[in-house]
């Protein structure tokens with residue numbers, strides 16, 4: 001195995017930071033767009049509905065892509081430490097994604113494309129208030145993002161297969177079924193984050209195949225509207241792509257927790273047979289849970305509805321029982337150093353757990369009858385994306401900055417950031433849960449009562465959250481400008 005040394009990893013670090021800085025900057029800008037949408041729903045500002053839906057499309061597509069970019073950069077860097085990777089391929093993936101983001105920006109900002117980031121057929125083509133070119137620009141932009149994603153997933157898959165001896169080694173098969181012989185052989189099991197790379201690569205390629213298939217079909221329909229598509233076929237492919245792509249952001253970013261939290265706790269996070277089996281389950285359930293998006297589609301074969309409910313429930317066990325519980329045990333009675341980095345990594349586990357419970361409630365068929373397409377949906381996914389994935393990313397960024405500069409942030413800065421991001425974030429999230437339980441619909445620029453009243457206090461939470469993010473950004477820049485005392489390997 002060709003393992004890169006710390007000295008020749010400067011180029012790899014540049015790649016990681018290019019992905020991280022692009023992703024986190026996009027995140028920061030789109031948080032302000034999110035705040036503007038919430039303030040509009042509260043009636044504080046007046047935004048034309050066409051513009052609101054365009055901004056909602058930009059916010060959804062952009063935030064998911066931002067988290068994907070951060071996950072890609074960090075995980076690529078971690079795997080590059082296992083087996084030196086071709087940097088040209090990583091740059092190619094990056095350029096494709098940036099070009100895709102530019103396509104989406106063009107379609108949404110001057111073009112006002114507003115069919116939501118899920119571009120569900122036939123929505124982009126029916127009653128469109130935007131020019132036809134904007135639909136094409138959006139679809140081509142998403143296709144470019146997909147191409148970059150395919151390049152990255154293929155490189156990751158090649159990396160894990162070569163590094164650990166094919167699928168058998170990468171899955172930890174012998175570790176699980178021939179444990180004693182495996183230990184005696186002196187072979188090394190893949191580190192926990194490598195399972196994240198494997199699962200993301202496989203499920204990522206499957207979801208990208210579905211996304212490209214439906215994307216090309218939509219482009220054909222855009223060029224020649226007489227070519228009709230089957231809406232149920234399109235919906236299955238679209239949600240297989242969209243749900244999986246968004247879900248994988250968690251499984252990429254959890255690699256940061258596996259890699260950095262033990263260093264703060266001065267302990268090790270080993271790959272155990274239980275951890276390996278948990279990731280096998282994740283591999284299967286992430287790819288099959290998407291059916292819960294189609295509960296309302298009476299023409300969907302019934303058997304698939306059961307698959308959706310069962311897979312959604314089972315998908316919760318590996319993270320909750322193995323990773324989140326494992327993280328809590330790792331920290332319990334350890335000499336954990338509380339810094340910005342460890343605070344974000346640990347708090348992210350809490351957000352993941354709470355958001356996961358919210359998702360499970362919604363994935364329960366009789367409850368989904370009431371909660372479907374209410375604000376309960378943004379409530380649960382913002383919980384594990386904003387207070388989960390984004391915190392893992394911030395934790396990884398601060399781990400790198402703290403290690404590089406040898407400095408940590410003052411208690412006052414940590415409190416300010418904590419009150420802003422966790423406190424303000426909790427108020428913002430609570431608004432969506434309460435409104436969802438009161439049946440306020442999602443994706444409405446002008447909401448029925450009690451939507452606007454709830455949006456008012458939720459917007460105050462969003463403002464406090466954005467202040468916390470600004471404090472955090474200033475602190476990150478301060479650490480980044482400090483002299484380097486240690487090179488993070």
Ligand code: HEM
Pocket residue numbers: 031032033034035037038056057059060061063064067116117118378382385386390428441442443444462465466
């Ligand atoms: C400051 C933080 C944020 C604020 C204030 C915010 C605000 C909003 C608002 C108001 C909506 C529209 C909800 C509706 O009425 O249906 C929304 C939707 C959405 N947000 Fe956020 N958000 C934030 C962070 C995030 C993050 C971190 C992510 C992902 C990583 C994210 C992903 C999405 C997605 C995917 C949608 C759905 C768009 C759609 O329905 O097509 N948001 N957000």
